[in-house]
Amino acid sequence: MTERLYYQDSYLKEFKARIIKKVRIDDQPAVVLDRTAFYPTSGGQPYDRGVIQEVLVVEVIEEGKEIIHILKEELKEEINSEVIGKIDWERRFDHMQQHLGQHILSGALIKIWDLETVSFHLGEEVCTLDIIKEELTEKEVKKAEECANEVIFENRPVKCYFVEGEEELKRLNLRKMPERKGKTRIVEVEDFDLSACGGTHCRTSGEVGMIKVTKWEKRGENIRLEFICGWRSWEDYSWKNELIKNISHRLTVKDSELDEVIERILEERKEIRKELKDFKEKLQDYEALDLLHNEVIIKDNIKVINKLFEDKTVDESRRLANKIINLEECVLLFGIKRERANLLLARSETLNYDMNRLMEEACKFINGKGGGTPNFAQGGGTNRGGIDKALNFALEHFQDFIIKNVTKNVSKDRPLTRLGKNEKK
Ligand SMILES: [Zn+2]
Missing domain, CATH: 3.30.980.10 (Threonyl-trna Synthetase; Chain A, domain 2)
Incomplete structure (x- = not known):
């Protein structure tokens, strides 16, 4: 049985005791003393740390009426020797x-x-x-x-x-x-x-x-x-005071006004985001028209835009492509060269080329894969150097990939207005 010194005095930081037993717990050296000020994990409170004869106490556990001090290394002192224990007071x-x-x-x-x-x-x-x-x-x-x-x-x-x-x-x-x-x-x-x-x-x-x-x-x-x-x-x-002080300083307002100011900033941010979205949308309209005016190649009476982008994301390119194929009847062969090589192969609903199958072949040049619908396919690969060859291949061969039965391959999201226009032709 270990006498628990902390029961009488929680403020006892140093004590003398005698070694009663030396044991091993999970292959670590441990000692049981006749008395201890070390608190073992129990009742929701964690164990004390500290030293016994300058050897670190790494954990203290309770087993029946004994308190076991698990040590960083074996104590040199033999059983019955007197030792000095010191608890880590800050933690205690x-x-x-x-x-x-x-x-x-x-x-x-x-x-x-x-x-x-x-x-x-x-x-x-x-x-x-x-x-x-x-x-x-x-x-x-x-x-x-x-x-x-x-x-x-x-x-x-x-x-x-x-x-x-x-x-x-x-x-x-x-x-x-x-x-x-x-x-x-x-x-x-x-x-x-x-x-x-x-x-x-x-x-x-x-x-x-x-x-x-x-x-x-x-x-x-x-x-x-x-x-x-x-x-x-x-x-x-x-730390919270420091944080609030810094934020107030950066926003040049009193801390008591922070809540109100942040509310205003968030509101402004929402408006700016919306404006930015509208501007991007408008810019894309211009870009679409610009590409249709300045970058079109006519191949066997078909309008084709074959273009490599290095400053656009795949998402931006996809939105641009969607816009163009709905503006005029054409074929779009877009390459995006950034961290990876990406391809977007698309065409207007009124044409009958199979961009999905074309994508499968073109992707071989960029060491990648892709897929989509017959009128809009997307792919990506790791070989950025192959993107020009992939675009060239697509330009040379898109006419080889034809859908025999157009009605069977109509995309689900085909707009009804386009359908009407098509039927009149
Ligand atoms: Zn308590």
């Missing part, structure tokens, strides 16, 4: 602040709405506690926070002691009855909260500093609240 005090903060927040939830805390977890960055509740509003959270912080600022004494027997436990009117029988450790925040707990806590509520609920969400039947206390709240406040 942080755990004490978070843990007592949880008692106070849980106490506030009980006091205001009789809401029991069903679980608690002290994490590396945030702590969580679960309550059984349908929903939790912003206003309710604020009320609980206010109540908890009031208790903190009142700097109430916190006492830890043991009691025995069910009668005694019932008399105390604990926040939650413990499951374990026998001797029970009670943590009491004067005139506010009484609970059974084996963890480490600050000696006054004031040492918790401040408690802030940062987030809450529904988890099955529960609501999980995330909160931070002590130095963690100060750190959180510091």
Whole structure:
């Protein structure tokens, strides 16, 4: 059995003890001492770190009545030797602040709405506690926070002691009855909260500093609240304050006006995006007409535009191609040379070339593949150097790929107006 020194004194940073046992846990050296100030992972609170004789304690676990310190390396000292243990105080005090903060927040939830805390977890960055509740509003959270912080600022004494027997436990009117029988450790925040707990806590509520609920969400039947206390709240406040200061400075507004200004910026952005879209659309109309006027080749009475783009995306080229084939009867053979080589082979609905089959063949030059409908096919490949050959091939051979029965291959998205025009011819 290990004597738990932290039960009597959470502020004990250094202690002397005797080695009782040397063991191995998952192939790592470990020791059991006759007494220890190291807290083992339990009750939602993580283990302490520190050193035993300058050897790092990497984890502390509880096994029955023994506390096992897992070490970075084997201790030189033999069994029965006296050793000195030092705990990492910064980490421990942080755990004490978070843990007592949880008692106070849980106490506030009980006091205001009789809401029991069903679980608690002290994490590396945030702590969580679960309550059984349908929903939790912003206003309710604020009320609980206010109540908890009031208790903190009142700097109430916190006492830890043991009691025995069910009668005694019932008399105390604990926040939650413990499951374990026998001797029970009670943590009491004067005139506010009484609970059974084996963890480490600050000696006054004031040492918790401040408690802030940062987030809450529904988890099955529960609501999980995330909160931070002590130095963690100060750190959180510091970086958020710095961030807001920087943003206000960059936008040259007061921090209290940020919300309003951001709303305005977002609104403006929406308008600019819309304007940009309209401009792009207009520009594309001009580009389409420009290509039809200046880049058309006539091949056996068929208008063909054979063009390589290096400054357009595939998406932009596709929209442009769509525009042109609907403006005039023509064949479009577009190449796009950027990180990859891409091909767009398209024609007006009134023609009967099979661009899909043409694409299959043209793609061989760019080491790629593609597909689409008989009137609009798209492909891409890795051989950027082959794009000129692919376009040349398409220009020379598009007439070799003809659809025999036009009506069978009409594309589904063929506009009805074009159909009408076609039939009149
Ligand atoms: Zn506790």
